[in-house]
Amino acid sequence: MDHRIHQMQQNHALQFPRVNKPKSNQNTVNFKDVLIAENQGLKISKHATQRLNERNITINETQWQTIETKMNEAKQKGITDSLVVMNDAALLISAKNNTVVTAMNREEATSRIFTNINGTILINE
Structure with missing residues (x-):
């Protein structure tokens, strides 16, 4: 029995069959696009929800839509963390995560x- 290691010629090397990637068609859904589409809405953190309840701050659906629209505009301008000042409340929002981080009433x-913000949005209702 021969225990020596023999070097194989290149034409005898292992060759794996080529797998042709399917050509992308317009009906293909990109996973990243699905994640982005699902995360478009503004989220409210647990902390912010507690603060809204503790401080009796109510924001109606129209106001939330306005905040979301303004946050999208701010995001397009490169803002990552913003202070949103309204008539009755001030919200700290992470535009990067689409999340309301905390909330307080205007007097407070x-x-x-406010630190670690790079944009402010004023909303008068």
């Missing part, structure tokens, strides 16, 4: 210093 917001 006037005595605060």
Whole structure:
């Protein structure tokens, strides 16, 4: 029995069959696009929900739609974290994550210093 290692010629090397990738057609759905489409709406963090309830802050559907529209505009301008100031409330929103991080009423917001934001949106109803 020969225990030596023999070098094979290149034409005898293992060859795997080529797999042809299917040509993309317009009906193909990209996974990334599906994730983006599902995450388009503005989310409210657990912390922000608690603050809204504790401080009796109510924001109606029309106001939420306005906030979402303005956040999308801000996002297109490169804003990642924003302070949204409304008549009765101030919201800290991560445009990067489409998430309301915290909420406070206007009286509380006037005595605060806001850091780590790179944009402010003023909404008058």
